[in-house]
Amino acid sequence: MDAFFASVELKKRPELKGKPIIVGGDGDPAKRGVVSAASYEARKFGVRSGMPLRTAYKKCPQAIFLPVDFEAYENESEKFMSILREYTPLIESFGLDEAFMDVTETGKNALDIARELKKRIREELGLTTSVGIAPNKLLAKMASDMNKPNGFTVIREKDIEKILSLLPVRKLWGVGEKTEKRLHELDIKTIGDLAKAPVQHLVRNFGEAFGRMLYEHSHGIDESPVVPFYEPSSFSREVTFQEDTRDLYLIKETLFELAKDVTDRLKDNEYKARTVTLKIRYRDFHTITRAKTVEELTNSFSDIWATAMEIFNKIDFPKEVRLVGFKVSGLEKN
DNA sequence: TCTGGGGTCCTAGGACCC
DNA sequence: TCTGGGGTCCTAGGACCC
Numbered sequence: 001m002d003a004f005f006a007s008v009e010l011k012k013r014p015e016l017k018g019k020p021i022i023v024g025g026d027g028d029p030a031k032r033g034v035v036s037a038a039s040y041e042a043r044k045f046g047v048r049s050g051m052p053l054r055t056a057y058k059k060c061p062q063a064i065f066l067p068v069d070f071e072a073y074e075n076e077s078e079k080f081m082s083i084l085r086e087y088t089p090l091i092e093s094f095g096l097d098e099a100f101m102d103v104t105e106t107g108k109n110a111l112d113i114a115r116e117l118k119k120r121i122r123e124e125l126g127l128t129t130s131v132g133i134a135p136n137k138l139l140a141k142m143a144s145d146m147n148k149p150n151g152f153t154v155i156r157e158k159d160i161e162k163i164l165s166l167l168p169v170r171k172l173w174g175v176g177e178k179t180e181k182r183l184h185e186l187d188i189k190t191i192g193d194l195a196k197a198p199v200q201h202l203v204r205n206f207g208e209a210f211g212r213m214l215y216e217h218s219h220g221i222d223e224s225p226v227v228p229f230y231e232p233s234s235f236s237r238e239v240t241f242q243e244d245t246r247d248l249y250l251i252k253e254t255l256f257e258l259a260k261d262v263t264d265r266l267k268d269n270e271y272k273a274r275t276v277t278l279k280i281r282y283r284d285f286h287t288i289t290r291a292k293t294v295e296e297l298t299n300s301f302s303d304i305w306a307t308a309m310e311i312f313n314k315i316d317f318p319k320e321v322r323l324v325g326f327k328v329s330g331l332e333k334n
Numbered sequence: 335t336c337t338g339g340g341g342t343c344c345t346a347g348g349a350c351c352c
Numbered sequence: 353t354c355t356g357g358g359g360t361c362c363t364a365g366g367a368c369c370c
Binding site for chain 2: 024033034053055068234237239240322323327
């Protein structure tokens with residue numbers, strides 16, 4: 001889905017159409033928060049998702065800043081996914097606004113399906129999409145990114161090398177900022193350069209799993225199946241304070257709220273957990289996590305909070321805190 | 335100066351067991 | 353005095369994705 005959060009906001013307030021829209025935090029560019037989505041009008045000013053709202057404001061002060069309205073996006077996402085489900089049950093959602101579809105067994109032409117989907121989503125939801133069609137998930141994902149917005153991109157088997165080789169390595173799925181930098185240090189700038197590197201060289205530099213993945217991905221190889229449902233492996237919540245604090249009561253109180261929330265979600269989804277993790281991010285962005293695993297699976301708030309306090313009491317607070325987080329993992333279904 | 339929130343997966347090291 | 357090799361579980365941190 002193109003600029004999904006921003007596009008849903010425009011459905012709520014059509015009079016804003018054509019204006020630069022920035023969705024993020026609680027919609028106040030003077031406060032802490034980052035851009036969750038920016039309309040293409042805002043992107044012209046250099047606004048990107050992940051950017052601090054304050055920075056976005058400097059780049060585009062005339063933009064309309066709106067708070068994140070998850071409920072609205074979840075609703076729209078439901079409608080989007082159910083349209084996809086009419087074509088195949090083999091759908092793997094990836095966040096609220098993306099999905100992989102395996103249409104191999106539908107007996108229909110993938111391009112026809114894609115054309116129909118784009119049309120229906122435009123007509124029924126009033127939203128535009130960018131579609132990628134390819135022999136595997138990796139290439140479909142990269143294809144969908146190539147001609148945004150309103151894209152329609154096909155990568156055929158015979159064109160894989162030609163299409164990949166000239167792209168910067170950063171465009172490869174799984175290569176972020178850090179890996180890009182390390183690859184540059186190895187004089188690897190394009191996906192073609194990466195494809196020329198021997199597997200062993202990559203494994204030595206990036207570890208067994210990641211090295212191998214880089215090798216395969218650079219050759220367009222991806223055998224991973226479309227998986228319609230994953231068991232969750234953790235539930236968590238975290239929050240950044242508007243101002244850094246050393247007030248231990250405030251920190252503990254905030255953790256308490258997060259823990260209640262997470263435990264409610266644990267119960268609602270009918271899981272029990274064995275591990276509790278606290279996360280503290282200090283003023284200088286140094287971040288620590290401290291975990292404890294108990295013998296017995298539990299979903300009882302008082303058990304979970306007791307474990308959290310055991311951990312909490314061992315944590316040092318030598319400097320101000322900007323974020324606290326609470327997570328449960330080691331899950332099993334009730 | 336600034337750097338959200340919710341997830342996943344991987345690695346390295348230590349404890350422990352046979 | 354010198355102490356292997358394999359496996360599992362746990363913790364902490366880091367990179368990446370949307």
